[in-house]
Amino acid sequence: MKALMNNRLRRKSWFFSLLFFPFILFSHNLLAFEENQKALRCGTEHPTEQEAVLQESYFTTMNGALSNYVQRQVGLAGVNVHFHVITDTFGNGALSLLEINNQMSVLNAAFSATPFSFNLASVTTTSNNSWYQVAPSTPAEFQMKSTLRVGGAADLNIYTANIGGGLLGWATFPSSYASNPINDGVVILTESLPGGSASPYNEGDILVHEVGHWVGLYHTFQGGCSSPGDFVADTPAESSPSRGCPVGRDSCQGAGFPGLDSIHNYMNYTDNACMFQFTSGQSTRADQQSGFYRGL
Numbered sequence: 001m002k003a004l005m006n007n008r009l010r011r012k013s014w015f016f017s018l019l020f021f022p023f024i025l026f027s028h029n030l031l032a033f034e035e036n037q038k039a040l041r042c043g044t045e046h047p048t049e050q051e052a053v054l055q056e057s058y059f060t061t062m063n064g065a066l067s068n069y070v071q072r073q074v075g076l077a078g079v080n081v082h083f084h085v086i087t088d089t090f091g092n093g094a095l096s097l098l099e100i101n102n103q104m105s106v107l108n109a110a111f112s113a114t115p116f117s118f119n120l121a122s123v124t125t126t127s128n129n130s131w132y133q134v135a136p137s138t139p140a141e142f143q144m145k146s147t148l149r150v151g152g153a154a155d156l157n158i159y160t161a162n163i164g165g166g167l168l169g170w171a172t173f174p175s176s177y178a179s180n181p182i183n184d185g186v187v188i189l190t191e192s193l194p195g196g197s198a199s200p201y202n203e204g205d206i207l208v209h210e211v212g213h214w215v216g217l218y219h220t221f222q223g224g225c226s227s228p229g230d231f232v233a234d235t236p237a238e239s240s241p242s243r244g245c246p247v248g249r250d251s252c253q254g255a256g257f258p259g260l261d262s263i264h265n266y267m268n269y270t271d272n273a274c275m276f277q278f279t280s281g282q283s284t285r286a287d288q289q290s291g292f293y294r295g296l
C-alpha cells in the first residue's frame with residue numbers, strides 16, 4: 001500500500017512537472033529577457049580593461065608632453081549643441097522647443113560644477129521610419145549621422161529616437177573622434193526626456209549620462225573591482241552596475257576598497273531620481289579628455 005502511494009505520488013508530481021514545465025521555461029525566459037533589458041541600458045561601447053589602460057597611457061604621455069594642464073573654471077568650456085529630433089512618418093517622436101529646452105536645463109544643472117556649459121545652437125526634425133528605430137553600429141545609424149551631423153570635434157550632436165533593445169542611449173568617447181568623426185555624438189530614447197514615459201529614466205538624466213561619456217567618462221563600474229577601474233580616483237570601485245537606488249551598496253569590499261558604491265553618480269545605472277552627482281575627479285578627467293581630444 002505504501003509503495004503504491006509513493007508510486008502514485010511520483011506519478012502525480014511527474015504530471016505536475018509536465019503541467020508547469022512550459023510555465024517554468026516561460027518565466028525563466030521572461031526573467032532572462034528582463035535581466036537582458038536591464039543589462040543593456042547604455043549601449044556605449046566601452047574598451048576592454050587592456051585597451052583602456054593602453055589608451056590611458058597614450059593620453060597621459062601625449063597630454064603631458066603637449067600642455068601644462070590647468071583645469072578650466074566652472075562654465076568656461078562652452079559646448080554648442082545640435083539637437084536632431086527623429087520622428088516616424090506619423091509624427092511620433094516629435095518634440096516641442098519647450099521640451100528640448102527643459103532637457104537642456106537638466107543637462108546644464110547636472111554639469112553646473114564642471115567647466116562645461118551647453119548652448120542649444122540648432123534643432124532639426126527629420127521624419128524617417130528606419131532612423132526612428134535606429135540601433136548602434138547599423139546602416140541606419142551611419143545614414144542618419146552622415147546626413148545630419150554638423151560641426152567638428154567640439155560640437156555635441158544629439159539624436160532622439162525610439163531606440164529599441166532595452167537601450168536608453170549610447171555615446172562616443174572623445175578619443176574615438178579622430179578615427180570616426182561622423183559617428184561622434186549621443187543618441188537617446190525620446191521618452192527619456194523630462195516628462196517622457198520611460199519611467200524611472202524620464203527625468204533627463206539619460207542625456208546627462210551619455211554626455212558624460214561624450215566628455216570622456218567611463219561607467220563607475222568600469223573594470224569592476226580591479227584597478228584602475230574608471231580612471232577616476234574619487235569614485236570607489238564597483239563590481240557591477242547599481243540599479244534602482246540601493247542605499248549602502250558596497251560591491252567591492254575589503255581593505256583595498258574604501259567607500260560605498262557611487263549609487264548617486266550620473267555614470268551609474270540607478271534610477272534618475274537617485275542620480276545627481278559628478279565628482280571633482282570626474283570633472284577633472286572630463287576637462288582633460290575633452291581639452292585634449294576635442295579642443296574644447
Ligand SMILES: [Zn+2]
Nearest residue numbers: 042044209219
Ligand atoms: Zn553609459
